[in-house]
Amino acid sequence: NAGVMQNPRHLVRRRGQEARLRCSPMKGHSHVYWYRQLPEEGLKFMVYLQKENIIDESGMPKERFSAEFPKEGPSILRIQQVVRGDSAAYFCASSPILNEQFFGPGTRLTVL
């Protein structure tokens, strides 16, 4: 089992562009979580998804951010019209049931 995969590992965008971050959970895991880590901060919960359903998006900014976990394919975190404050490390985690979360290597987003 290759573990949770995230791509790209590094993403550079200019202000106003869109950023798409992908997360492939571990085989057999149907729960996906996205966390954001700003510089000098801990990881902050953004959204929890199951296949085709957003279960809890209480940590997502109200505008420009969206997430999906389709029936087929990876989970996508989408940030529209990025701003410099979106620069952060974005981590995805997956779990088989409501239990231990396994983390991906993260995507480092830099907004110029």
Added chain:
Amino acid sequence: AQRVTQPEKLLSVFKGAPVELKCNYSYSGSPELFWYVQYSRQRLQLLLRHISRESIKGFTADLNKGETSFHLKKPFAQEEDSAMYYCALYSGGSNYKLTFGKGTLLTVNP
């Protein structure tokens, strides 16, 4: 709202010395506490959880509800313990989201 505080941003000890990484939490219910570790250039991984009451890589952590603490301890630090350590709290509910502290960077010097 729940909160996890790790008061030390950096901690430096010598090899063979005892090490304690502090973690305090605020939550009115019965939390489940975890320690995660991130070694250089590696992903975040679970080190231990309080309900397991086990020792991993020589590390232990005891949940003290009176002091709302979950400090991580090891009697004899090793150089390979150098890493970033995060304390995390699960407050219950149907989503299992974690609340993390800001982390402590542990450096074990030879």
